[in-house]
Amino acid sequence: MATSAPFLAMTNFSSPMVTLPQIARSLEAGPTGPVWILGSIALGLSSSLLVAGGLADDYGRRMVLVIGSGVLAASSVLAAASPGVVTFVLARLVQGGASAAMLAAGLGIVGHAFPTGAARVRATGRYGAMIGLGTMAGPLLSGLVATAVSWRAVYWLTAAAALALTVVSARALDESRAPAPRRPDLPGVVLLTLGLAALVAGVTEGRLGWSRPVVVWAF
Missing domain, CATH: 1.20.5 (Single alpha-helices involved in coiled-coils or other helix-helix interfaces)
Structure with missing residues (x-):
């Protein structure tokens, strides 16, 4: 589950790269709207990544992963149902924060489960590979789904996957924290x-x- 989190986060991150024309046309994005559609999730992720890692270490990595994937599910529903570009951009901003929580907590869980040695190298290698695979798979999967159904179906599918990850992670993962908590x-x-x-x-x-x-x- 911890290595599934970066795959889902990065698949969602890169999904608008091929569906941007459809999204912009559907939401009447205007001249600067497409830039916000593409960049809003990066803004949410970059501004939240450090604090997400601190919260995961202090209050529980499983808890932060579960909350992050749950928020990703909810914000994906908002993105799928967006009536206009402002709502969609806000949804993508929230998705960025949720993705930051998933990435930071997922790496923390991997590091706690494999503290040293060759097993740690293999586990972190799988984690990194999932980031690359998700980035590559996002445009491909979203393009196929958008062609078969619509661009909104991409976010309904993301919501379903994030909800499944939330439930499974809450049940299957062990909780872990840093030995010395820090103030955010x-x-x-x-x-x-x-x-x-x-x-x-x-x-x-x-x-x-x-x-x-x-x-x-x-x-």
Whole structure:
């Protein structure tokens, strides 16, 4: 289950690469909407990864993995049912945070289960391979599903897979924590998130004019 988490997270991460035209057309995304559709999950993941790892070590890696996969399931439902681009982008932002929890907690579970030696090397190798496999499989699977059904079906399928991972992980995985808990750096997380969001907003909206007030304010 711990190595299934990075596969699912990265499959979902890369899935819009081939379905972007369908999504943008369906949601009437406008000139900058496609950039937000592609980049929003990366913003959510990058701003949450460090704090997700700390929370997993302090409060339980299984718990964080279960919560992350559950949130991924819920946010995938929101993405599938999105009436417009703003809702979809918000759903992808949440998916990014959920994916960060799954990636960090999954690696922590692997490290705890295989603390040293050749078994640890093999286990972390499988974990890394699942990241690459998921990144490669995402566009392929989403393209097939979107062609056969629709782009929304991709996210319904992701929701079902994430829900299954949530249930199985809660039942099958053992809980583990770091021996010495640390206090989460909440101000640092807020600063990192807002800084990244402002930078992405400035670069994205700057395509329509670098002197616009929203672009200057963001930078």
